Amino acid sequence: MATTKDNVKTVLGLQDNLQDNVIDIIIRNIESRLTVWFKQHTDLTTIPDELQFIVEEMAVNRFNRIGSEGMESESVEGRSVSFKEDDFKPYLNILESYIPKQDGSGKVMFF
Numbered sequence: 001m002a003t004t005k006d007n008v009k010t011v012l013g014l015q016d017n018l019q020d021n022v023i024d025i026i027i028r029n030i031e032s033r034l035t036v037w038f039k040q041h042t043d044l045t046t047i048p049d050e051l052q053f054i055v056e057e058m059a060v061n062r063f064n065r066i067g068s069e070g071m072e073s074e075s076v077e078g079r080s081v082s083f084k085e086d087d088f089k090p091y092l093n094i095l096e097s098y099i100p101k102q103d104g105s106g107k108v109m110f111f
Contacts, residue, residue: 004052008059023063030058030087037088042098054091061087 002010005023009015014023031047034055038044047055088095 004056004059007056008063011056011060012063019063022066023059026059026062027055030055030062033088037095038098041095043100044098048098051094054094058087058091 004027005020008023008027009019012019034047034051035045038047
């Protein structure tokens with residue numbers, strides 16, 4: 001079974017190991033951010049296996065932005081590129097589905 005790094009390298013078309021350290025750091029940072037998000041919003045402390053595709057897609061996007069950190073848009077010779085402000089935004093609906101639902105059985109107290 002292919003690893004996250006193998007999948008990222010395949011999508012990026014990388015066949016050597018020259019960028020492995022960079023890809024490892026990017027994947028580790030994304031996994032850390034996702035783990036923190038899950039700890040803040042759910043009762044999970046790890047990223048569910050079925051969401052590993054989010055790590056892969058975010059890693060590819062992040063790798064492609066190396067050298068363009070902090071930029072909102074770039075225009076070179078008629079080609080324009082816009083960058084997302086929040087990497088999690090496209091996946092928020094999926095991530096939010098892991099937030100436990102409130103059952104509405106809370107208490108109300110009047111003083």
